[in-house]
Each structure stands twice: as C-alpha cells, then as structure tokens.
Amino acid sequence: MSIDTDIGAESGPGGPGPTTAESRQWTARVRHTAESAFPPDQLLPDRQPAYMASWIYVFGVLTVVSLAWVIITGCILAIMGPSWWHVSSTGHFVNSLHLWSVEFFFFFMVIHLWGKFFMAAWRGNRRLTWATGVIAFLVSVPAAFTGYISQQNFDSQWISTQAKDGINATGAGAVWNVLNFGQMLMWHIVLLPIGVIIIAGLHVLMVRRRGIVPPFAVGDAHSETPVAAPLEEPA
C-alpha cells in the first residue's frame, strides 16, 4: 500500500477509473471489481420484473428467513448449553424453534429447488447461481444431520450408532467419526454453518448480479444473456 499525497489524482464515485498508482493496490482493484460487479441499485434493488409476482418466487427468501431463525436460535442454544435446553421449559421452546426452523428451511428450499429446476433457472448465464444453490443444499444436509447427533440425549446416541455404519461404508469414517461427539459438535456449530452461510451468501449475490430467471413464456430458453423484463413492479 502506498500513501498518495496528490488528492486530485484520486477517483471518486462516478469519476475516472483507477489511476496507475491505484491499480497496483489490491484494495483498489477489489473495490473497483466489486463496484462494477455489484452496483448499489443492483445489490439492493427497489423494483423487480413483473413476472416475479408469483408465489413460486417467494420460496427463496422464505428459505433465507428460515436460515436466519436457525442461526439465531442456534446461537441462543450455544450460549445457554444443554442443561438449559433439556430441562427448562424456555430451553425446550428454543430447542423446538431450532428444530422447526430447520424443518421449514428444508421444506422451503426443496420447493424453491423444484421451482427453479422446472424453470431451468441456469438459463441466461445463471450457471453459477444454480451451482451455488446446489452446493448450499449439499452442505445443509450434513449441517442438519450433525445436529441430530449433537442433542446430547439417547436419541442422538441411537442416531450416531446407526449413522456410523453408513459413514464407515463410504470409507469416510476414518476421518469423520460420527461417534466422536466433540468432532460432530464442532462440525455442527462451526464448520458447516460457516459453509452454509458463505455459500448461501454467494448464491444471493449471484441472484442479485444475474437477476431473477424469467419464466419460459417471457424469456428465450436458449438465451445466454439476461432477458429484459417487460414490466417492473416495486419489490
């Protein structure tokens, strides 16, 4: 990083692009790339295409809301600990909220997946949007399964002893031992949630960048470029 004493040479918003001095700085390069990839009005739009006025388009945001509840209730459970969620009535309630928000997360995500599959949502250069969605789903499954074996009760003991046969059959049991409670808890509350949040965040960014996929009747099924919306409505 260098210190530029020539204030006039700086490029502000709407001004000229990066100067030669700026272009050597990774901070400037990242900033200009981010600004060109995600202009503010595209990152947080206030209008959406008219074809989005359909119930099938609401399941993506419902999935994100469910994920937010999963994280909030999971943080509360982590703060209070198992002696609280197994004994106290409030702990039971938050534990149930955590379970049911996961149920709704997968419920909405699967309907979202069905809707996007039948729309061929990878059209219009949206392959990365589709791919990040698939990866988010695949990472969410072990995130949920490790939750079953982190309950610290007889149910989790039963599930983990059943799961070990399946995991061992794949050969992964050598490094991923479902009977190792500490390892599974760390995967459940650290690694897999970080993975889900990062991938889901990338997925939402890709949706913002490429736009919502149009239905077949509006767009061209074989088009590689985003289709202009015929009408717009407030988001």
Added chain:
Amino acid sequence: MVLGALLAALVNLGGTGKYIHWGFIQISVANFIVIILMIVVFILAILLPFPKRKGDRQ
C-alpha cells in the same frame, strides 16, 4: 394452553414411529406427510394468483 393440549391430543409425537411399507420402499408416516405437503404447496404456489396492490400495472 388449551390449543397446546388440543394439538398434543391430535398428534402424539412421543410414541413409536409409524411406517409405510410398499415393496422395498419404507418411509415413516411423518416424512410421507411432509413430502405430500411440499407437493401440495408447490402446486398451490403455481396455481394461486399473487395478490396485487391497487394501482399496480397489469
């Protein structure tokens, strides 16, 4: 409290799980109901009209 007792009486989640057997397919009743619900919600999401606010263009 009354609602909770009513719901608890309707669905007892504390008992032994019930399963559907169909040839080599075996699925719990709870999972089967969830899958049916997802299909129903998916179909309704396609068929039901989305509410429009007054003044919105067609």
